[in-house]
Amino acid sequence: MAWFRRSAKKILSTERKSLSGDLWTKCPGCSEYIYREELERSRFVCPTCSHHFSINCRKYLEHLMDNPNGFTELDPDLSSVDPLEFEARKKYSDQLAAARKKTGLNEAVLTVTGAVEGYQVVLGIMDFSFIGGSMGSAVGEKVARAIDYAREHGLPLIIISASGGARMQEAALSLMQMAKTSAKLSQFSQSGGLYISVLTDPTTGGVTASFAMLGDIILAEPGALIGFAGARVIKQTIGEELPEGFQRAEFLREKGFVDHIVHRSDLKNILGQLIGFFGYPKKALRNEQAADSDQ
16 A cells, blocks of 8 residues: 555655644643644633643734734834844844744734723733743833833733743843833833733743733733742752742732732633723723714
8 A cells, every 4th residue: 555655645754743743732731632623712721621821922812802903013123133243052143033934023022002802902912932932122122112102092001921031142131121111110100000910831030020020910820930030040049949839820829929810711801800990991982082072
């Protein structure tokens, strides 16, 4: 049966192995195999153990926006360059080019304005698949500009974080973004703006030490890894065993660092409830008020 042979069909062994991977995904939480279409229907949450798979920013847009195509991207052309001409195993400029090709993004954060549960918001979503969601100068600038846009237009701000921390390839230029975004959020808070921070797996390093933990309301997905330094580094530094579940969302909620843990399927509804509670008008009401003022 020559037609059954891979050589006859010109199928590489790597292609044969990837076929099942496209159809089935193994859950790291319970080791169950999940049919890909079922996983997508469940918003990439395991139906057996509720493990929340990491998803990209486009998937969050689909889940959260009232109209997944009805948003306006802010600063779409803003991206990092290589001012230090950093080179280790691979040139930083090559890393940036590869990340742009892989993700279709210019940077590790996407910032947009659009409607969530009828409320006009400014939404920033970090994408871990772009160099580990690391914060370089362009990420910090995009977040800062999104904060300014929310302040100038009187809109609530939502940032969904997923990051390995500051981008070492930009050295001090990256670390400066921690202070810049924090200062912008201070201005936003003083103007009376509402900032909701959503922490996903993982949220670590300089992002945790800056805008991710400065929300008026801090939400987290179940089981998300949240911290500054890694658990192994902390253990070696203090010379003690760490508590079970250390740096997970549930542990941080118990210690008061997280306000609420939200299942991904409930996130959109919870965001709408919070925005409404703080008195923001729905988009339709805002338009009606504008029409009344014109008369």
